[in-house]
Amino acid sequence: MRLPSDSTALVTTRKKVFKKPERKCYVCRKPGHLAKNYWKKGSKPKVEGNAFVCTFEGVPESEVWIADSGTSAHMTKHKNYFVDFTKFVSPKPVCVGNSDAIMAYGHGTVNIKIKVNSKWERHHLTEVWYVPDISRNPFSISQTLKKGFKFQASKDECSLLRDDRVRLKGVRTVHGLYALEMCVLHPEVCVASADQSLQLWHERLCHQNKAHVKDILRKYQIKSDVKDSQICDGFCYGKQCRRPFGTRKQRATTPGELINIDICGPMQQQSLGGAKYYVCFKDDFIKYRQEFFMESKNEVSKCLETFLNEAKNAEHMIKEVLSDGGGEVINSTVKSLLEKSGISSRMSMPYMAQQNEAAERVFRTIVESARCMIYATNLPLKLWAEAVNMSVYVMNRIGPASVKDKSPYELWFSKVINIDHLHVFGTVLCPCTSRKKGGNGTKRVLKEFLLATVVKKMVIEYG
Numbered sequence: 001m002r003l004p005s006d007s008t009a010l011v012t013t014r015k016k017v018f019k020k021p022e023r024k025c026y027v028c029r030k031p032g033h034l035a036k037n038y039w040k041k042g043s044k045p046k047v048e049g050n051a052f053v054c055t056f057e058g059v060p061e062s063e064v065w066i067a068d069s070g071t072s073a074h075m076t077k078h079k080n081y082f083v084d085f086t087k088f089v090s091p092k093p094v095c096v097g098n099s100d101a102i103m104a105y106g107h108g109t110v111n112i113k114i115k116v117n118s119k120w121e122r123h124h125l126t127e128v129w130y131v132p133d134i135s136r137n138p139f140s141i142s143q144t145l146k147k148g149f150k151f152q153a154s155k156d157e158c159s160l161l162r163d164d165r166v167r168l169k170g171v172r173t174v175h176g177l178y179a180l181e182m183c184v185l186h187p188e189v190c191v192a193s194a195d196q197s198l199q200l201w202h203e204r205l206c207h208q209n210k211a212h213v214k215d216i217l218r219k220y221q222i223k224s225d226v227k228d229s230q231i232c233d234g235f236c237y238g239k240q241c242r243r244p245f246g247t248r249k250q251r252a253t254t255p256g257e258l259i260n261i262d263i264c265g266p267m268q269q270q271s272l273g274g275a276k277y278y279v280c281f282k283d284d285f286i287k288y289r290q291e292f293f294m295e296s297k298n299e300v301s302k303c304l305e306t307f308l309n310e311a312k313n314a315e316h317m318i319k320e321v322l323s324d325g326g327g328e329v330i331n332s333t334v335k336s337l338l339e340k341s342g343i344s345s346r347m348s349m350p351y352m353a354q355q356n357e358a359a360e361r362v363f364r365t366i367v368e369s370a371r372c373m374i375y376a377t378n379l380p381l382k383l384w385a386e387a388v389n390m391s392v393y394v395m396n397r398i399g400p401a402s403v404k405d406k407s408p409y410e411l412w413f414s415k416v417i418n419i420d421h422l423h424v425f426g427t428v429l430c431p432c433t434s435r436k437k438g439g440n441g442t443k444r445v446l447k448e449f450l451l452a453t454v455v456k457k458m459v460i461e462y463g
Helices: 141-146 187-194 198-204 210-219 233-239 297-313 332-341 353-377 381-398 408-413
Strands: 007-009 065-068 082-096 101-116 119-130 137-140 150-153 157-162 165-172 178-180 182-184 259-264 277-283 289-294 320-323 344-347
Touching: 082 119, 101 165, 137 141, 141 150, 157 178, 198 210, 259 297, 259 353, 277 297, 277 353, 277 381, 289 297, 289 353, 289 381, 297 332, 332 344, 353 381, 381 408
Parallel strands: 007 082, 065 137, 259 320, 320 344
Antiparallel strands: 065 178, 082 101, 101 119, 101 182, 150 157, 157 165, 165 178, 259 277, 277 289
8 A cells, every 4th residue: 555645546636738739720820720620621629628427327427436546545525425534633645647746634434325236235435535636536446455355347347346246336438437336425314314213313312201312412413303203112111100199189077087998018027926917097087097917818807897996985986998909808708897887998999009098108107117116226027016016106196197286196085195105116124033933043134125115114123
């Protein structure tokens, strides 16, 4: 390969200058031609230009590429052909046919389409030099041969072959040059044909929001059809979400008007009492909660009966219960119990936990509180029932209620409460043992843990 300073191109913009003869024509007595070239005798002087005619259709003359065995690189004078362009640090000289030098200012990639077997195929040329003063677009045969191609030429056409297949053909022009059957794909055309769809960029950018995709395309100055309203099935299947649920318009206004029921479990470990579930009843108006621990879900009916009796003792008449429609609540036993007590039953829609949000929310509050107490004291998980019991006990006494400055416990039982007897869950206790239960060699103090709320009172027996 020749060095850039020795680069040559046989196609130039310079025209050959023919010096007109100084003698006069002896026929018309005018200078500039001889008598043998006098046109009135049928020998009009021929005028040669630098235009040529392409023998294939669809390619403008200015975009034709000429097979050139003398140039060391593909060249073009059209800077708008490049899809990427790198400027030379300093211009490089290119020697032309008359030994003059023109300058190359950079190189880059040009997208092209090639006619093969009457069909146009897309390709690209790399390392194309930008030479503004060159007349046409020379296609470097030497560069192509280095890439494994073979060049064949005949009287009327030429061919570039690789692996015994014709990859590019050219036809001979009136000037004896070979015009290749290829043309440039302008960058604007490429964007319009390949990237005009906003949906395509939406998929390329991993199904981001189309408004965000438009901002990205605008940032990088990429043209696209911003009015594209195509619905993306993948986006709907992968990112569809429900609209936010509004607040319930109709809520209970008296205690016992509506009771929310839900079951939590199974837990990771059985409790000390063997329970793996617990059911919670929550009054929708005053937010009072009552929990029952169960070994199986079949015990819900017994727990419901106990709760109804306790509510009756507190002088509250239950009118309606709301559940998620689970089989442990919607069964013949529970239905018979509710009908006997004159209580109606209502269910939320399947997979619509928001319709039973009171019970779902109280479960989250209870479980989070119990989890914090267990991990704060490093106690085993099998004590989850004791932690849940204490959490409900405290929330009933200090939790929010529908009446300002009142707790759920006060509204449910109509009693004034105090909280000075509360202790930290898991507090270490050291009660003194009775001498009657052991001999003189037994310990006088046993280490125990406070797992429930008790009255702040300790009785110590002195010996």
